[in-house]
Amino acid sequence: MDDRRSIIVGANAADARRLAGQIIATTACEAVGRHGQFTLALAGGTTPRPLYEFLAAPPLSEAIPWQDTQVFFxxxxxxxxxHADSNFRMAQDALLGSVPIRLENVHPMMGDADDLTLAARRYAEQIIRILPQGPDGRPSFDLIILGMGGDGHTASLFPGSTALDEKAELVACADVPVLSRRRMTFTLPLINAAANVLFLVTGKDKAEAIAKVLSSDPAVAAELPAGRVRPTHGKLLFVLDEDAARQTPYKP
Structure with a gap:
């Protein structure tokens, strides 16, 4: 196994959230100590909300250096x-509205822009302006939090999306074939430039997909979008609950 990849299994979803929260707090403090700020990208969807509520409450709300944190999506x-379906609104309600983060350090995506492609480029420009460059010359987040759907999608990189093959753009307007919709999303080049990527995956409905993503055969893993997340120079961490890990050899 790649020594930059780690898998941690909690006894249940709450335990997995606790483990993920502790990792996030430690990573934040280390980043601020190293270069004065913590650059964080939040995941959307349903799984992260309880994690964000956990981060918003003591002791982690007091342990994370929020005033030195830059938040992207x-x-x-x-x-x-x-809108009720907005990832930004979910994060605002569950986390950002309850912690002492600077308003100017929160960077929502303009999901309702008339020109999503242009909005994606402008979002990438914000990232380039604020983040330090990593070893490959791309901006490098201290931590990107990701979830995963039962179909193996992550961020808004769905199976069959042309955004999966994007090589140049850091942020793209992605087709979501299964929903016949378009979304804005980080691309694999930006995700894989991060110093740390943390997947939080819970529930037995994710078990088949996560088993494939964690396959020892890279070709099998790469059949799913989440399996194509492989930080070039950074660390990749999977935090699962026992239900999600049931088809893998990993145990609590």
Missing amino acids: GDERDVPAD
Whole structure:
């Protein structure tokens, strides 16, 4: 196994969230100690919300250096920021509205922009302006949090999306074939430039997909979008609960 990849299994979803929260807090403090800020990209979807609520409560709300944290979003749905389906609104309600983060350090995606491709380029420009360059010359997040769907998608990189093959753009307007919708999303080149990528995956409905993503055969893993996340120079961490890990050899 790649020595830059780690798999941790919690006894249940709450335990997995606790483990992930501790890792996030430690990574944040180390980043601020190293270069004065913590650059974080949040995941959307349903799985991260309880994690964000956990981060928003003591002791982690007091352990994370929020005033030195820059928050971006790994993807966004094509809705206004105040819409119930907005990833930004979910994060705002569950986390950002409850911690002392600077307003100017929160960078939502413009999911309802008339020209999503242009909005994606402008979002990438924000990232380039704020983040340090990594070893490959691309901006490098201290931590990107990702979830995974039962179909193996991550961020808004769905099976069959042309955005999976993007090589140049850091942020793209992605087709979501299964939903016949478009979304804004980080691309693999940006994700794989991160110093740390953390997948939080819970539930037995994810078991088959995560078993494939964690396959020892890279070709098998790469059949799913989440299996193509392989940081070039950074660390890759999977935090699972026992239900998600049931088809893998990994145990709590």
